[in-house]
Amino acid sequence: MAVAKQIERIFGSLEAAGFPRAFQKTLLPEWVTADVLSDEAASSEVAAILAKRLGLRASPLFNQAPNVESLRRRDTKYKRSIPSRHKNLFAATSVAASIAESISAACGRPFVSLPADAGELRRHILESFKGYWVGLRNLLMTCWASGIPVVYLAELGNGVSKMDGMVVHTAGRPVIVLSKGSDLWAWQLFILAHEVAHIALGHVCPDEILIDEELGVDSYALEDEDDEERAADTFAIELLNGRRDATYTTSDAAVNGAELADAAFTFGKKNRIDPGHIALNYAHKSGDWKTGVAAARRLQGQNPPAQDVINQAMWENILPETLPEDTLEFLRRVTGSLED
Template identity: 30%
Template sequence: MTPTISMSDLYHKLSQLGIEPNYIRECALPSWWNEELETKPVAVLEGAGYIAKRLGLDLKSLLAKDEPPRFKPQPHTKFKQHLSPNHRTLVAHSLVHRLAEMVAYGTEATFTNIPADVNQIRSQILTKSEEALPWNGRVSLTLSPQIDLTALLDYCWQQGIAVLHFSHFPPHTRPIEGTIQWHRNRPVIIIGAHHQDSAKLAFILAHELGHLALGHLTEGMLVEENIDLDSPDEAEYCANQFAINLGLDKSDISAKEPSCLHPNGQQIINKYLADRLDWDRFDDDSYEYLEKVLGVELCQSVGIV
């Protein structure tokens, strides 16, 4: 027998996880959803399916009146800093896990192992950047070698590492600043920091790249609440030093005020993603969900309207 549940029941159950109705309507339901549909039992069942799919929830638990809602099983996860698996962290955990799944599915790439020697990686990145410049620009790069966000993104995608930015977490949910997840035999890095500053986001990306290069995560998922330059954790210290030795300025991550010289970092990251996603692989709902949570400009940038 098909279970019967009202929309108010669904909203109440999801509020137990800290996911409020406004967020559900904005991100977890399709654009054609309206209040009239919330009074129709068949439509509510369909809506529950969309919510479960987009947020990574177990549909059976969502529909059962006498069960709390549960997230689908997650891969083995290493938590850093103050994270512990409670509902405030599991919501963010589930959202980024679902996005990483979708991005891994929608991009075709083969992961190439990266060296543990940070100087070797730095040399590879600078050589690639130099080759892309006209001759007069190469002289400037030689005098003042710098690695910025776009150079890091070029390197990551070249190595088969997908990178995206997502920070649209529900209110009252403990956000995630950075995470690495393995899907389809390759890593996906998600940067969840709210910063727009490219320099700050570049440091976070270099930090996560350090975890991969140093072998801190070879399967499953690593979740970081924040990148702490003073963390006593050995792996965190090594990842920070990796980013610094790569040529990133640690003052960028600790600065309270964003630099006006490096705006729009989030858009830069997701523009790279948009150019590499095979949008035809997604069904209409997945397509729309990616547009919503990653930004409409993402699709428009590659001519998708």
């Protein structure tokens, strides 16, 4: 069934602006079927939905020759970009900024500034929230208690690249968006700590977006020429370890994942350091990511994927009744939430 001409023009204009056509269709509600898309009368409603979910002005999309205009102007700072693997993050950034606005509106707590001293924040977390160490759950709890929402951006479809993490400062508060495609708590913990550091250190101003393109194997910590990135890494390392220069090695060069996991757990419990973080920190220091990731996965055991933990914290801390049902449906979809 052919798509109506005006809707086709809208799809084409958005595609030319960096939003793949297949991605656009994933943003539409289930009731927007092929029959709806073939109806010229539905063009205004389709345009309005896409505009809302991409943070665009709706009226220019209704033109005979549709054009794309952002609803709000935000300065965007791109960090941790790997030149050999540069990503087009325009689509993911637009969706992330849109859901950040919705989450911010549904957060019932006022924003409270975080301490600019990592050691002070670490002490606050360990004193205020349960846990042997600063881990994913109690760091999430700290963010939400401080009026800093944390949301997970799930896969957006083929051809749509994502960042590992970002901060959107909107409506008077920073919102953290985590989007690395890993179910490991330890990975999401380090990225969350890094984004928390950007907020605590004042790296993100109102109406700014800071994007950490990759915080992966090639740029885990302390190897960036950007002053703000190095400062955020240093803060994150101290927050998680209690010292800013923490690195981990083993006496046995042939250590396997199980042995590393056991050693990390013993050391971590004694020193109040997340064992999964120790495993990834070891991997970064040694270059043996296979063993480090295997240890982190072993330590995670049968716990749910990190994305589920992030989503659970979100649904427990927002006020769903403040958002329209179509926004809630969209939020469930883009966060990969099975239920709220």
